[in-house]
Amino acid sequence: MEKVYFVLGVDCESTQPKVNNPSLGEKAVRGIAEVINKNAGHCTFFVIPGDIKKHKNIYAELLQAGYEIGLHLHPGTHGFNEYCGLYGPEQQETIIIQALDEFCQNFGRKPDAFSMGYASANDYTYPALKKIGFSHGTCSIPGRILPECASIWAGAPLFIHYAHPYNRCLAGNxxxxxxxxxxxxxxxxxxxxxxxxxxxxxxxxxxxxxxIEKSIKRQIEEKVPVKIIRALTHNIFEFDNPENFRRQTLEGMIGDFKNICEKMRYNYEITTCLKVATEFRKLNPV
Ligand SMILES: [Zn+2]
Known part of the structure; x- marks a missing residue:
């Protein structure tokens, strides 16, 4: 039986000035891991350097347990404009490398995965990420048109793909x-x-x-090689509280995802961005 993957990415930014609530951040991360563990799965935590510094031990534990820990970027927390998509190629490299260095100094390990704050990017972003050594991640929200955040993704591919070297809204090599x-x-x-x-x-x-159902159906119709439901959240809600509405929503989403897969006679797995990127590379060598 073919498989559909549920991939949750958690952008972890409880130390960024707008939030500034690391204890909530910790509770949220633990609560999310609890929900994912109950479903025998894993997910990816994309973490800004300030959160890695504060919660290093938690992320080390999660990594040990099979979770993926990637880098999340908010240039504003490094003294730049908040929107990466406003910058040229050299500047973007400088900003990303600065965040990466800070992440590595505190975590002692280089991440392969990246997610971009506000999905703010331009045509220089993917080549910069590749050059710096990231192999996979999430910069796009297909259909988003938010010029005020330099986040324009009209017509961008809906499903997993290699980025295009010159145009962020196209699939490429x-x-x-x-x-x-x-x-x-x-x-x-x-x-x-x-x-x-x-x-x-x-x-x-x-x-x-x-x-979820609509996306799975379309991926089946289009014979997308690796079928993925890519959900997201942030570590700024009380996911540790079983009565919390966001936690119940996450539990409901996973439950519904499983039911939909069963109804369509597909296997399913709740997993990391790394797992699906690896599967994709296997089936489609670049
Ligand atoms: Zn963010």
Whole structure:
């Protein structure tokens, strides 16, 4: 039986100035891991350097347990403009390397995975990530049109692909595997600037389940080689509290995902970005 993957990416930024609540960050990370463990799975935590510094031991434990720990970038926390997509190639490299160095100094290990704050990127971003040594991650939310955040992804590929060396909105042959956030490509919200995406905190699980089913069906129709539901959240909610609405939404999303797969007679796995990027590379050598 063919398989569909549920890949949750958690952008961890509890120490960034707008949030500044590391104890909530810790509780959130532990709560999310608890939910994922109960489902016999793993996920990817994308962590800003400030959070790695504060919660090094937790992430080391999670890494040991089979979770993936990647880098999340908010240039504002490093003294730059918050939106990476405003910068040229050399500047982006400088910003990313600075964050990476800080991450490595505190974690003692270089991440392979990357996720971009606000999905703010331009055509220089993927080549910069590749050059610096990242192999996979998430920069795109297909259909997002937020020029105020330098985050424009109109018409970008919906599913896993190699990035294009010159155009962020096309699939190409750059050796960086992009795992786009799952969206309902026919929906619009935020005054038409954004599609309904699979961030846990956006709507309830019932709403998310429509997007999940719709995306799986399309990936089957299009014979996408590695079928993925890519959800996201942030470590700024009380995921450790079983009564918390966000936690219940996450549990509901995973439960619905499993039911949908069973109904369609597909196997499923709840796993990391690394796992699906590796599967994709195996089937489609660059
Ligand atoms: Zn972020």
């Amino acid at each position: 750059l050796d960086f595997v992009e795992i786009p956030i799952t969206v309902d490509w026919e929906s619009r919200m935020w005054s038409g600037k954004h599609p309904l995406d699979l961030r846990v905190e956006l709507v309830d699980s019932k709403n998310h389940s429509y997007t």
